Amino acid sequence: MHSFAPADCQEKEDEELVQEECLYDKEAEYFSFDASQSTPVKCGKSKCEYPNVETAILNSFEEDQCKETRARCPGKPNPLMCEKAATLPVACGPLRACQYSSLCEATNGNGFEESECCRVPDDVSKCDVSSFSPVLCGENSCGYYNECLASRAGYYPESDCNDYCPTNPGTFCMESYEPVECGKGRCQYTNRCFSKDAFFSDEQCDNVQV
Numbered sequence: 001m002h003s004f005a006p007a008d009c010q011e012k013e014d015e016e017l018v019q020e021e022c023l024y025d026k027e028a029e030y031f032s033f034d035a036s037q038s039t040p041v042k043c044g045k046s047k048c049e050y051p052n053v054e055t056a057i058l059n060s061f062e063e064d065q066c067k068e069t070r071a072r073c074p075g076k077p078n079p080l081m082c083e084k085a086a087t088l089p090v091a092c093g094p095l096r097a098c099q100y101s102s103l104c105e106a107t108n109g110n111g112f113e114e115s116e117c118c119r120v121p122d123d124v125s126k127c128d129v130s131s132f133s134p135v136l137c138g139e140n141s142c143g144y145y146n147e148c149l150a151s152r153a154g155y156y157p158e159s160d161c162n163d164y165c166p167t168n169p170g171t172f173c174m175e176s177y178e179p180v181e182c183g184k185g186r187c188q189y190t191n192r193c194f195s196k197d198a199f200f201s202d203e204q205c206d207n208v209q210v
Contacts, residue, residue: 022044022046022048022049022059039052039053039068039097040052040068040069040097041053041056041066041067041068041069042066042067042069043056043061043065043066043067044061044065044066048061049069050066051096051097053066054199058166058197058198058199060172060197073093073097073098073099073110074098074110074111074112075110081104081108082102082104082105082108087101087102088102088103088119088154089101089102089119089120089122090102090103090106090117090118090119090120091117091118091119091120092106092110092112092116092117092118093112093116096118098110098112099120100117103117114140115139115140116140117140118138118140118142118143118153119138119142119153119154119155120153121144121149121150121152121153122152122153123152124149124152126148126152127146127148127149127152128146128148129145129146129149131145131146131148132145132146132183132199132200132201132204133145133146133147133163133183133184133185133204134146134163134164134165134166134183134185134199135147135150135157135161135162135163135164136161136162136164137150137153137155137157137160137161137162138155138160138161143164144161147161163183163184163185163187164185165183165185165187165188165198166187166198166199167194167198173190173191173193173194173197174191174193175190176190176191177190177191177210178190178191178192178207179191179207179208179210180192180195180205180206180207180208181205181206181208182195182198182200182204182205182206183200183204183205187200188208189205192205
């Protein structure tokens with residue numbers, strides 16, 4: 001029978017603590033192929049919460065470690081309050097999981113602030129969701145998978161959006177320095193392991209001469 005030395009036990013406890021930590025890249029929380037179909041998930045032993053499985057993967061979970069969960073959203077207000085409001089769907093809350101048909105509906109009677117909401121893209125079939133080139137748009141820095149989805153959410157990418165370079169806070173990659181630049185924003189990563197964990201494909205990245 002193998003006996004653990006005190007140091008071995010401490011290392012085992014430290015390892016379990018790392019595994020239980022809920023990593024979270026706040027700016028990555030908005031990214032999904034289609035926010036209107038985004039389903040919140042809980043992942044791992046600690047039941048870490050994410051707005052969708054894509055965000056969970058960005059934070060070092062595997063898809064099979066996550067289970068779908070239902071968001072608890074405030075009910076709808078009196079429809080007469082927002083009868084004349086523009087019908088532009090929004091997703092609100094810390095996980096962007098609560099869906100409303102308009103900003104008026106989200107903020108009047110439901111307790112959300114305008115700063116907690118992002119516009120939801122419509123008719124995403126008109127965009128290539130395999131093209132990952134993330135942007136942050138508007139005063140709330142709402143994130144979208146690419147400029148096409150941002151435009152489907154009512155933004156003008158050239159004036160309303162900035163390129164965004166995602167990082168994976170839970171990445172476990174070797175630190176070998178083989179730098180690459182990826183995507184339209186020319187995001188820089190130490191090597192292709194880091195760029196892949198940030199959702200860029202090999203085809204989207206170029207080696208940087210050092």
